[in-house]
Amino acid sequence: KQEVTQIPAALSVPEGENLVLNCSFTDSAIYNLQWFRQDPGKGLTSLLLIQSSQREQTSGRLNASLDKSSGRSTLYIAASQPGDSATYLCAVRRIETSGSRLTFGEGTQLTVNP
Amino acid sequence: DAGITQSPRHKVTETGTPVTLRCHQTENHRYMYWYRQDPGHGLRLIHYSYGVKDTDKGEVSDGYSVSRSKTEDFLLTLESATSSQTSVYFCAIRGDWYNEQFFGPGTRLTVL
Numbered sequence: 001k002q003e004v005t006q007i008p009a010a011l012s013v014p015e016g017e018n019l020v021l022n023c024s025f026t027d028s029a030i031y032n033l034q035w036f037r038q039d040p041g042k043g044l045t046s047l048l049l050i051q052s053s054q055r056e057q058t059s060g061r062l063n064a065s066l067d068k069s070s071g072r073s074t075l076y077i078a079a080s081q082p083g084d085s086a087t088y089l090c091a092v093r094r095i096e097t098s099g100s101r102l103t104f105g106e107g108t109q110l111t112v113n114p
Numbered sequence: 115d116a117g118i119t120q121s122p123r124h125k126v127t128e129t130g131t132p133v134t135l136r137c138h139q140t141e142n143h144r145y146m147y148w149y150r151q152d153p154g155h156g157l158r159l160i161h162y163s164y165g166v167k168d169t170d171k172g173e174v175s176d177g178y179s180v181s182r183s184k185t186e187d188f189l190l191t192l193e194s195a196t197s198s199q200t201s202v203y204f205c206a207i208r209g210d211w212y213n214e215q216f217f218g219p220g221t222r223l224t225v226l
Contacts, residue, residue: 032212043204044157044217051212089157093213099170100145100213104157 002027002094006105013080014113021075021108023090028068034102035064035075036089044089048075052095080112117141118218120205126224133192135221137205139185145208146188147215148172148180150201157204163188195225 003026013019023033032051036044048057048064050073056065063076077084087109091102117140127133137146148160149172159172161180169180177199179191192199205218 034214036217043219044206046214046216049212049214091157091215099147099162099164100208100215101147101159101162101172102157102215106154106156 002092002103004090004092004103004105006090006108008108009106010109010111012111012113015080015082017080019077019080019110021077021088021110023073023075023105025071025092027094028071029095030068031093031095033066033073034091036091038087038089038107082112082114084112085110118205118207118216120218120221122221123219124222126226127195128226129196130194133195133223135190135203135223137188137190137218139207141207142185143207143209146182147206147208148188148190149204149206150174151204152201160190197225199223200225
């Protein structure tokens with residue numbers, strides 16, 4: 001059974017800081033990994049998707065890396081802003097999973113202080 | 115937002131009553147999903163659909179049923195709501211580009 005862990009559960013940083021969010025998974029036989037953002041009381045917004053054959057993906061100030069062999073992914077946020085405050089979730093799809101189902105971590109709640 | 119809407123957005127009901135939540139998409143995607151989100155558990159898959167009338171169970175399907183009679187609509191039914199089904203319910207679709215999933219705005223359900 002795939003398990004996904006995100007550490008830390010919460011993180012508070014000053015504005016402008018570069019930061020790294022971590023995601024680890026137990027089964028390295030993955031098809032892809034997806035990072036989401038969730039604002040309070042809202043749905044999930046897809047940020048980045050990394051295929052198993054890729055090492056990283058970039059979108060603006062966000063960079064996600066994937067190391068399948070060690071079962072880890074990181075989300076790097078450059079020059080953080082108060083608007084980045086949200087919960088960040090990672091989700092993994094296993095190779096043999098029917099229906100493209102995802103297994104989610106519980107998320108890291110990020111607060112960026114002005 | 116991938117054209118996903120959920121209704122109702124908020125609902126309060128009593129134990130033992132049936133409840134149906136609706137997910138509607140406008141982009142003709144084949145795969146649709148229902149998740150629930152709870153503190154300490156994260157998001158967990160309830161049921162999913164891979165086409166009209168084609169559905170399968172997720173990891174927390176007990177007490178829930180689903181139906182999909184049209185491509186655009188995926189219904190989640192709680193046959194007899196219990197307090198343990200108080201949660202936020204999210205619908206999602208699987209996009210055509212690398213199977214990326216996109217989520218609706220959620221339905222907050224409270225069972226008293």
